[in-house]
Amino acid sequence: xxxxxxxxxxxxxxxxxxxxxxxxxxxxxxxxxxxxxxxxxxxxxxxxxxxxxxxxxxxxxxxxxxxxxxxxxxxxxxxxxxxxxxxxxxxxxxxxxxxxxxxxxxxxxxxxxxxxxxxxxxxxxxxxxxxxxxxxxxxxxxxxxxxxxxxxxxxxxxxxxxxxxxxxxxxxxxxxxxxxxxxxxxxxxxxxxxxxxxxxxxxxxxxxxxx
Numbered sequence: 193x194x195x196x197x198x199x200x201x202x203x204x205x206x207x208x209x210x211x212x213x214x215x216x217x218x219x220x221x222x223x224x225x226x227x228x229x230x231x232x233x234x235x236x237x238x239x240x241x242x243x244x245x246x247x248x249x250x251x252x253x254x255x256x257x258x259x260x261x262x263x264x265x266x267x268x269x270x271x272x273x274x275x276x277x278x279x280x281x282x283x284x285x286x287x288x289x290x291x292x293x294x295x296x297x298x299x300x301x302x303x304x305x306x307x308x309x310x311x312x313x314x315x316x317x318x319x320x321x322x323x324x325x326x327x328x329x330x331x332x333x334x335x336x337x338x339x340x341x342x343x344x345x346x347x348x349x350x351x352x353x354x355x356x357x358x359x360x361x362x363x364x365x366x367x368x369x370x371x372x373x374x375x376x377x378x379x380x381x382x383x384x385x386x387x388x389x390x391x392x393x394x395x396x397x398x399x400x401x402x403x
Contacts, residue, residue, distance in 0.1 A: 307319060350363070
């Protein structure tokens, strides 16, 4: 997205929690609970938050999926308290526009990959779940992108888009290590080489930590 005026966030959903409908499609628009005219964030999530959302729980009835619920929590509690309360086997790569801070924020754990690349003048950034999507974008559009890099795990990225170039703040070791370990505990998924092929829609990328 160019830094001066445009943010384009996209998500192609492979449904794991919640039905398939316009209501469950990402991104989710989260409004202020006291004033519905105020938008707090717009977000999308790749992954599954196990044992976090249930259609039978009274407290979950306002939400349509695990992603909808976590973004509501992030909007009203903040990312750290919301992410800390996730249960075991939580997989996530989250991207959202924070209307309070006017920033794009990105956070992931080891169960979902996310890559990015800047143009040479650093006024545009492209990001995708897999490196090959960024490489295909460069081949088709000739944007002059740098070599794709992977977002570190357990690092909250906050992108300031106002100015002549994109400025990124990195908060490493954002969640306590025991929380991250809990999220990734006993997470067993059969990964494939391509999205949507095989018994899972996910592909495991090389492990990269925030250290």
